[in-house]
Amino acid sequence: MNYQALYRMYRPQSFDDVVGQEHVTKTLRNAIAKGKQSHAYIFSGPRGTGKTSIAKVFAKAINCPNSVDGEPCNECDICKSITQGSNSDVIEIDAASNNGVDEIRNIRDKVKYAPSQSKYKVYIIDEVHMLTTGAFNALLKTLEEPPAHAIFILATTEPHKIPPTIISRAQRFDFKAIGLDQIIERLRYVAESQHIEYDDEAIAFIAKASEGGMRDALSIMDQAIAFGDEHLTLQDALNVTGSVDEASLNALLNDVANGQVKDAFARYHQFIAEGKEVNRLINDLIYFVRDTIMNKTAQRETEYDALMAFDLDTLYKMIDLINDTLVSVRFSVNQNVHFEVLLVKMAELIKEGDAPVANPDMHSANAHQAPSAPQPAQQNNDVSSALLQRLEHLEQELNALKQQGVTSTNTPPKQKSNSRGRRRSKNSYSMTQIAKVLDSANKEDIKLLKDHWQEVIDHAKNHNQKALVSLLQNSIPVAASEKSVLVQFEAEIHCEIVNDDDEKRSNLEEVVRSIINKNVSVVGVPADQWLQVRSEYIQNRKKGGANNASQESANEPEQQEVDIVQKAKDMFGEDTVHITDED
Structure with missing residues (x-):
């Protein structure tokens, strides 16, 4: 076969030929020129970035008798034999297919013999992360005390799979994606x-x-x-x-933006009939939306303006949708369905989202064609309103992040150490507060809260209280009295915020009051610990210690003994309380 593939024909034969890895080639060239090369190297990075090519150039450079400033001459017999792969002192091993202990032991046995025609023996182990644990252990001793004439170059695309004991015995070079x-x-x-x-x-x-x-x-x-x-x-x-040009993508997204999902489906199936690949098409969509964001940010005009009229938040959500679809497609046998669902989701996102806001400094010819565009008389007011809402949202999100432990580098964390000192290191809830709620809990109040809890969440959504909406996601009241409610939170951090942050708790109580017309205090409990808390409380009641957790109630007169089983049914519901015989 006379023809040679381009990537083989133009494989780098010297350090100067390598593209985009100057931080690697300069270091290696200087080390060779000064005679300070290491006995072991790890070359890690994405595929096709020059790891094995540089390894072979390195093998030529240290063995070339005519080397100048660390560069091989590529004219001597040693350089030519290494280039052709016929030099017995440069051994290239594919660890993907030779990953066992026996192969590495074979290397260990032969490495002690001196090179036959070169100055150094160079072992290039490609995809070294594929070696088994036993193979790594067999290689370890050789890397620790190698012969003076042996050099190991370990190439990998997944350096995190290499044991630290191997990494610590080699110089590591991280290759980067080429610009x-x-x-x-x-x-x-x-x-x-x-x-x-x-x-x-x-x-x-x-x-x-x-x-x-x-x-x-x-x-x-x-x-x-x-x-x-x-x-x-x-x-x-x-x-x-299997890709699609930007003009075709622009036409597809124009259909989506105008709500013409049926036309978008037809255009997509035309792409598939032409042999386009779904994976590549999804990647092309990500790049198209990315380019649109860049053009909007830089205020550049473009002929591919299907999404230019929409605000950045909508474009960010689109990228999230496309990324989620890309992950789903990789594990699916029916990729077409996922892409069709993606088109529908993007159309719904545009339909349900805010009206698209055109950049006032842009004069796109097709901007007026976008759906739900603001009327000219209202445009300036809408833009101002949108900006004010955006600032308010950012402030709320910043406060939420601060409460979750993310603080400014210039602001000392006020009260953080004190609150941690007061709070148990193990729990994000207070048994004292929970006991107060359960002592007076009843079926009527918990039913009232459960029936209206979704209204509480919707109220926060409708009033753009994003921090509160995030807090209430996957929450549900589990017990309530006339003056308090115990709320179960899926995320323990949300429970901690409600119990420790007076401002957040006050905001939540205000919303609850506006829905049920009652003043109630909110207490949080984590979902994964609620059953244990409930069981402990019932056991304490059986032992006559219902109020042991509350120091404030120590001086109150003792309550009359009540039926513990009936009390549990009143608090938690008859369908969740089961009586068992301890004997």
Whole structure:
């Protein structure tokens, strides 16, 4: 086979040829020039960023007799043999298929022998994270006390799977994704070297689709050239990657923005019929929304303006929806359904969200076509109102974050240490307060609260009390009296906020009062500890110690003995109390 793939043909043969990893190549070149190379290296980073290529260049540089400033000459017999893969002193091992103890023991047995034709033996272990625990243990001793003539280079895309004992015995270099401009420049160089005509849009798209991997970029380019009969066009690149051009995406999102979901479905199925891939299409949508956000932020006009009329919050939510769909699609056998649901969700998000707010400094020709756009006479007032609401929301969210432990670096955390000192280190609730509620709990009051609790949550939503809405999510009253209510919270941090934050608790009590026309104090209990708390309370009542947790009630006259079983049924409901015979 005479033809060689572009990524093999243009594989770096010296440190100067490597694109985008200057922090690695400069360090290695200086170490070789000064004779201070290490006995072991870890090269970690995304695929196609030059890990094994640099490892081979390094092997040539330290063995080349004509090396200048740490660069191999690529002309001597040693350099040529390493390039061709015929040098017996440079051993490349794929740990994905040779990951057992026996393979590593074989290396350990042979590493002690001196190199046959070079100065150093270099072991390049690719995908080293695939080694078993036993294999890592077998490699450990060799890395700790290697022969003077042996150098190990461990390449991996998942460094977190390498044991710390291995990492601590090697120098680690983290490779980064190659920049878009650097990939574009390299692709142009390759195309011109191969005398291939190309469109700049095609080169830019291939660089973007490669997601920072030079090998992927060259592979896509190679495939697109073959598809397009020696002329590289954008359409060829789109066809081989299964992607959709921005004009088509703009048309699809115009259908969604105008509520024409049926037309969006038809356009999507046309994409699929043309061989487009769902995964790639979802990624293209993410980039399209990202570009729209960038254009709005920088106040740049664009011809792809399907989403330019919508505010940033709506665009952020769109990206969240698309990301969730991308995760779902990876584990689904029917990807089309997920994408169709995504189109419906985006249309509903636009329909139910705030009216789109056009940037006053932008003059998009199609901005007036967006759905629910504000009328010209109301536009300025709507913009001002939206900004004021946005500021109010940010203040509420900031207060919520502060209450959850996120404080400003310039503001000392007031009362934080004191409140922690008063509160148990183990519990986020107070048995004293819970006992006060349960002592007077009854069926009528808890039924009233349960029947109107959703109204409490809706009231907070309708009045834009976002911090309170977040607090009330997945909460439910579990016991109530004439003057107090015990609320179960799914998240323990929410329970802690209600019990310790007077302002948040006061806001919640105000909302409850507006719904049921009664003043009640709110006490929180975590969902995962409520059953235990309830059981302890009932046991204490049986023992005659219903008020042991409350020091304030110590001087009150003793209550008359009551039927504990009936009391439990009154507080928690007959369907949740079961009588068992302890004998």
